[in-house]
Amino acid sequence: xxxxxxxxxxxxxxxxxxxxxxxxxxxxxxxxxxxxxxxxxxxxxxxxxxxxxxxxxxxxxxxxxxxxxxxxxxxxxxxxxxxxxxxxxxxxxxxxxxxxxxxxxxxxxxxxxxx
Amino acid sequence: xxxxxxxxxxxxxxxxxxxxxxxxxxxxxxxxxxxxxxxxxxxxxxxxxxxxxxxxxxxxxxxxxxxxxxxxxxxxxxxxxxxxxxxxxxxxxxxxxxxxxxxxxxxxxxxxxxxx
Numbered sequence: 001x002x003x004x005x006x007x008x009x010x011x012x013x014x015x016x017x018x019x020x021x022x023x024x025x026x027x028x029x030x031x032x033x034x035x036x037x038x039x040x041x042x043x044x045x046x047x048x049x050x051x052x053x054x055x056x057x058x059x060x061x062x063x064x065x066x067x068x069x070x071x072x073x074x075x076x077x078x079x080x081x082x083x084x085x086x087x088x089x090x091x092x093x094x095x096x097x098x099x100x101x102x103x104x105x106x107x108x109x110x111x112x113x114x115x
Numbered sequence: 116x117x118x119x120x121x122x123x124x125x126x127x128x129x130x131x132x133x134x135x136x137x138x139x140x141x142x143x144x145x146x147x148x149x150x151x152x153x154x155x156x157x158x159x160x161x162x163x164x165x166x167x168x169x170x171x172x173x174x175x176x177x178x179x180x181x182x183x184x185x186x187x188x189x190x191x192x193x194x195x196x197x198x199x200x201x202x203x204x205x206x207x208x209x210x211x212x213x214x215x216x217x218x219x220x221x222x223x224x225x226x227x228x229x230x231x
């Protein structure tokens with residue numbers, strides 16, 4: 001069974017500082033990996049995804065993530081955080097089956113940005 | 116492209132009544148749709164997977180007679196919460212995949228259900 005761990009429940013960073021959100025997954029083969037962001041009362045917005053190829057993935061809003069197979073990790077990074085980045089961030093893993101498969105989400109990391 | 120809508124965006128109902136939530140893919144044909152629920156400050160939990168024209172597959176612990184899912188067309192799936200109770204109050208989110216992009220789910224904006 002696939003699973004995702006986001007070790008940090010809550011992170012606070014200053015505006016302009018760098019950010020790294022951790023994500024570790026468990027899956028028997030090469031997974032499909034996703035990062036989503038959710039503002040309060042809103043749905044999910046896809047930040048980036050990894051299916052195959054280059055292990056450093058660029059996403060929207062200046063975010064990037066690196067797939068590290070040896071560490072079973074897919075950490076999300078941003079070099080300079082903006083106040084508007086404050087939200088809940090979810091890492092998710094999906095099965096690499098070529099057909100529609102369910103996603104397993106981590107518990108989320110709430111990002112707070114101080115001015 | 117790949118826009119998914121949900122209706123209503125929020126609903127308040129009395130205990131014992133039934134509520135229907137619609138999930139539509141606006142610009143693509145959704146071969147598979149997923150329904151999630153999210154309690155406050157918690158993650159998304161998959162409730163069921165539905166394929167067009169087939170019965171939904173429910174996750175363990177989800178009552179299929181309470182959460183009725185219909186996926187009658189390639190652009191519409193509905194979730195009906197029957198005989199709703201306050202503990203069913205939650206944020207319900209749907210997602211959809213297409214044949215062209217089977218491994219990427221496009222999410223709706225969610226529906227906030229409050230049962231009084």
